[in-house]
Amino acid sequence: MKRARYKAYMHRLINTDLLHMTNGRKHYHMKRLILIYSLLIVLMSGLVSCEKLFDTKPLDSTPAEDILTNENDAQTLLYGMYAYFGSGASYGRSLTTMLDIMTDASLASTGFSNxxxxxxxxxxxPGTSEVGDLWSNHYGAIYNATYLINNLHTISGDSVNLDRIxxxxxxxxxxxxxxxxxxFAKSYNSSTAANEMGIPYRLDYDDPNPSRNSVGEVYDLIVSDLDKALELLPNNESYDNEVFTLDFANxxxxxVxxxxxxYAGVIEHTSQVINNPAFSLTKxxxxxxxxxxxxxxEIIxxxxxxxxxxxxxxxxxNFFNMNNMESPLLPDYIPSDKWVNLFNSKDIRLSTYVASVTTGYGWNSxxxxKxxxxxxxxxxxVGMNMPKPMRLAEMYLMRAEAYAFSNDDESAIADLDALLENRIENHQGVSIEGDALKSFIIQERQRELMFEGFYWFDLKRMGKGFAxxxxxxxSTANDLDIKADDYxxxxxxxxxxxxxxxxIKQNEGY
Structure with a gap:
């Protein structure tokens, strides 16, 4: 990537991710946000740029020591981290709808725009834009987080607030x-995780050319970071579901x-959230x-x-593909019958997630x-909604799975019934056990969480392919058959x- 392309990328991020960014508690001026990105242009280049910029500073850059001088600066840098999540390269599309669109849950319509x-x-x-954009987006957010973690000790302020940040x-x-x-790596397997290539885990930026940590190292570092977060985050009575809270960390x-x-750890941490009276399942x-x-x-x-x-x-x-509310519906992607047929007709999720329409292509579909x-x-x-990357329903489903795989079918069924009583009219209760119960839980994850970015990951972690x-x-000819061991x-x-x-080393097959 040449310098001009890198600057254009950063300019695009400023215009899309930061221009309107707020977390609902306090607005900050665009000038300060641009200064943050000027700092990123200097310090992120080891990850997203082909050209080392550490020896020269852009004319509009600000030294790092001038960016973080007080609590307000720290909060602004934290807002900068949150700004990345709304991007299409993050939860704005790639991590919500795109991943599940890649599976057998959807098909491309006959007139899809590609x-x-x-x-x-x-x-x-390696040159696919969605791949490169997500990599750059994530490491941009990681930079803001790591810079804060490593430099908060240099400023004074309210200790409780700084711990929260x-x-x-x-x-x-x-x-x-x-x-x-x-x-970007293989699924976690305790017997191979120490030897499988993971991704660079950025604890600092001393090395501009980081190598890949093993999958095992990455997971251990994730758990370590979350352990520290659980010690620092306050257990507030008031709840803000647009920032990371103790419940989100759990x-x-x-x-993970x-x-x-x-499974014991899953039960422990999901129970912390389920037992919080701030949350309840809706119907x-x-x-x-x-x-x-x-x-x-339900929104965590x-x-x-x-x-x-x-x-x-x-x-x-991409489920509407229309310029405004009066335009004809020209969906790029439609739900597969395989997914739609999983629902009971009395399930409120069916009418909330799926509709029968006449499209602009001239056929019903x-x-x-959702x-x-x-x-x-x-x-x-059109289709603008707030992504909801964590909901209470997922906590019940994870705990049910953990109970089932711990051979506690009774507790697993209790969690499923608690969820389904809020989803299906006159729910009669789950009455299966063993392997059938485990399969039912996996299907229930598909019914509840599809197009929220879980199904693709579920297939991968469970070692399953799809057709x-x-x-x-x-639909067009979408007869794609992806095996579980596809590179x-x-x-x-x-x-x-x-x-x-x-x-850095490339993955096999590319």
């Missing part, structure tokens, strides 16, 4: 590395431990409103878009409506990183 086409067709290579930074660093290792730890098959209109209005007692963390965030990629856009346009955003991008089956005249489950290290980092 958006996300390479990823959908698994034509993934540092705790949120630890969670952010853990989350981004967790996403990266699951995308939920993320449970995800589920990968590691530490009926309250469940629908959670998706339509981005509100509700949402990406806090604002009405001014028109330049951000809407998570649901099912449509994914991300309907929030009424607050109707003048912006797409074209259906009637609404493309490990995304390639991006070209920009390979060109700029002489020690």
């Amino acid at each position: 958006q996300l086409g390479q990823m959908f067709a698994w034509k993934i290579n 540092k705790g949120e930074a630890f969670v952010g660093r853990a989350l981004m590395h967790y996403n990266l290792v699951r995308l 939920g993320l730890m449970a995800r 431990l589920l990968d590691m098959k530490d 009926d209109q309250a469940f629908t409103d959670m998706w339509l209005k981005d509100t509700g007692s 963390w949402r990406v806090g878009y604002r009405i001014t965030d028109a330049n951000l990629v809407a998570p649901g856009y 099912k449509l994914v409506i 991300y309907p346009t929030n009424p607050d955003f109707t003048s912006q991008v 797409r089956i074209p259906q009637d005249n609404t 493309r489950w490990q995304w390639p290290i991006p070209t920009s990183e390979l060109n700029g980092n002489p020690v």
Whole structure:
């Protein structure tokens, strides 16, 4: 990547990720945010640039010691970390809808515009834009988090508030590395994790050319960061679901431990969240409103878009592909019958997630409506909703899985019933056990969490492939068969990183 391309990339990030960024508590001036990005241009280049910029500073750069001088500066840097999450290269699209679009849960419509086409067709290579953009986005967020963690001790202020900032930074660093290792490395396996290539875990920036930590090292460092966060984050009575809280840290730890098959740990950390009276499962209109209005007692963390965030990629856009609310529906991707047929007709998730429509192509089809346009955003991008990367329902499903694989079927069924009583009218209770119960839990994750970025990861961690089956005249030839051992489950290290980092190794097959 040449200097001009790098500057253009940073300019785009400023315009999309930071221009309208806020977490709902306090606004900061654009000037300060640009200064943060000027600092990133100097200090992030070891990861996202092919050209070393450490020896020269851009004319508009600000020395690091002038960026972090007080509590307000620390909070601003933390806001900078959160700004990355709304990008299309993060939870704005790639980590929510795109990953599950890549599976057998969806098909490309006959008139699709080829958006996300390479990823959908698994034509993934080191130069694929979605791959490089996600890598750069995540390591940008990691930089902000790591800089805060390593430099907060240099400023004075309210110790409780500084601990809270540092705790949120630890969670952010853990989350981004967790996403990266699951995308760019093989799944965690206790017998091989020490020898499998993971991703660089950035504890500092002393080395501009980091090598890849092993998968085992990465997971150990994620757990370490989360342990520190759990010690630092306050246990507040008031709740803010647009920042990383103690509950989110517990939920993320449970995800990590589920990968590691530490079922006792999963039960411990999910129970911390489930037992918090700040959360409760929703039903009926309250469940629908959670998706339509981005509100509700199930949301543990949402990406806090604002009405001014028109330049951000809407998570649901590719299920509508329309310029405004009056345009014809021209969906790029439609739900597969295989997924839709998993639902009971009395399941509120069916009517909330799927609709039958007449498209602009002239045929009737099912449509994914899990991300309907929030009424607050109707003048912006169609399909604009706040991504909700962690919800209470996931906690019940993770705990149920942990109970089932610990041979405690009774407790697993109790968690499933608690969830399904809020989803299915006149739910009669789960009455299966053993392997059938385990399979039911996995299917329940598909019903509840599809197009939230879980199914692709579930297939990978469980060692399963998939096969797409074209259906009637609404889809193109999508008969893709991906085996569990396909090398493309490990995304390639991006070209920009390979060109700029002489020690990093590429994944097999690319």
